[in-house]
Amino acid sequence: MWSGLPDQNLGRFFYPCLRSVDKSVIIYDTNTHNVLHVLTQHTRYVTTCAFAPSTPLLATGSMDKTVNIWQFDLETLCQARSMEDQLKQFTEDWSEEDVSVWLCAQGLNDLVGIFKINNIDGKELLNLTKESLADDLKIESLGVRSKLLRKIEELRTKMNSLSSGIPDEFICPITRELMKNPVIASDGYSYEKEAVENWISKKKRTSPMTNLALPSLVLTPNRTLKMAINRWLETHQK
Known part of the structure; x- marks a missing residue:
């Protein structure tokens, strides 16, 4: 059962699977079905699991009468996706949902609502400037604006690398x-x-x-x- 992270964005990429036989929970990539994590702490069959609605936490319940809380590193989860899958889409082709997932991975969860209201997709994301962040999106924090601009510049650099024919x-x-x-x-x-x-x-x-x-x-x-x-x-x- 996937209860989702913010607006269930990451549910598009990762899902947990209960394996009662070996008492484990496996986290899969929904696109490639690659195994990202295997959680093995319960001593009896695992019967249920659910993600927290607003933080990267997973709760698992077992017949051993315990509930375990697991915390995931969003950046690690995203990096764990296969290289082939990462190359399928350039940033400029991202949907608004893809941008929301990226914001969460950068620790900028508070900006998801602002970006959704303004319909910021991948192409719009790459065109953002310090002026548009302050004047159009009304992001008041200078620190947040600076961090976001650095992350956007990193995306531009990676896009240039991927499109430049580098082996x-x-x-x-x-x-x-x-x-x-x-x-x-x-x-x-x-x-x-x-x-x-x-x-x-x-x-x-x-x-x-x-x-x-x-x-x-x-x-x-x-x-x-x-x-x-x-x-x-x-x-x-x-």
């Missing part, structure tokens, strides 16, 4: 940007060193690609990939 193996799965210092993690995938170090420092000991536990936290410089990226840059930079 996908040169793009970090976490940042979706061209890698400068690629390293190989124990899951066999390469990431930008700073990005995966930040991922691990937040106690995320799972693979950003598979969401399975990392066998080791050792990061090995991928010199071969770095040389390939440098060669590509030499032939494509003006």
Whole structure:
């Protein structure tokens, strides 16, 4: 049962599945059906689950007479979606609902209502300026406006990277940007060193690609990939 996050936006992407046989709850991506999380703390059959209406919390109830509350990192959930699915849509093609999901992932939940009232879709989002945020959308907080503009600029940068013909193996799965210092993690995938170090420092000991536990936290410089990226840059930079 999915009771949804704000306006059930994330319900379009993630759903929980109860598995009574092994007493677990599995969180799936609704588009790819990839497993994002497996929750295994109950000692008897899990009989019910529900998401909180306004925060990223999941409650699960079991025949072991306990109710567990799970807190999810929205950014992690969104990053856990497959790379192929992430590439299906450019930001400029986002619907108003997609923009709402993105706002929640950035911790800007309070802006969802304002954006919906003003019918801000992906194309409108990319065209927002500091003037339009203050004058048209009436966002009073300078800090919120500044954060939003930074996030929008990051979207523009990522869009430019995706549309520039950069080989996908040169793009970090976490940042979706061209890698400068690629390293190989124990899951066999390469990431930008700073990005995966930040991922691990937040106690995320799972693979950003598979969401399975990392066998080791050792990061090995991928010199071969770095040389390939440098060669590509030499032939494509003006």
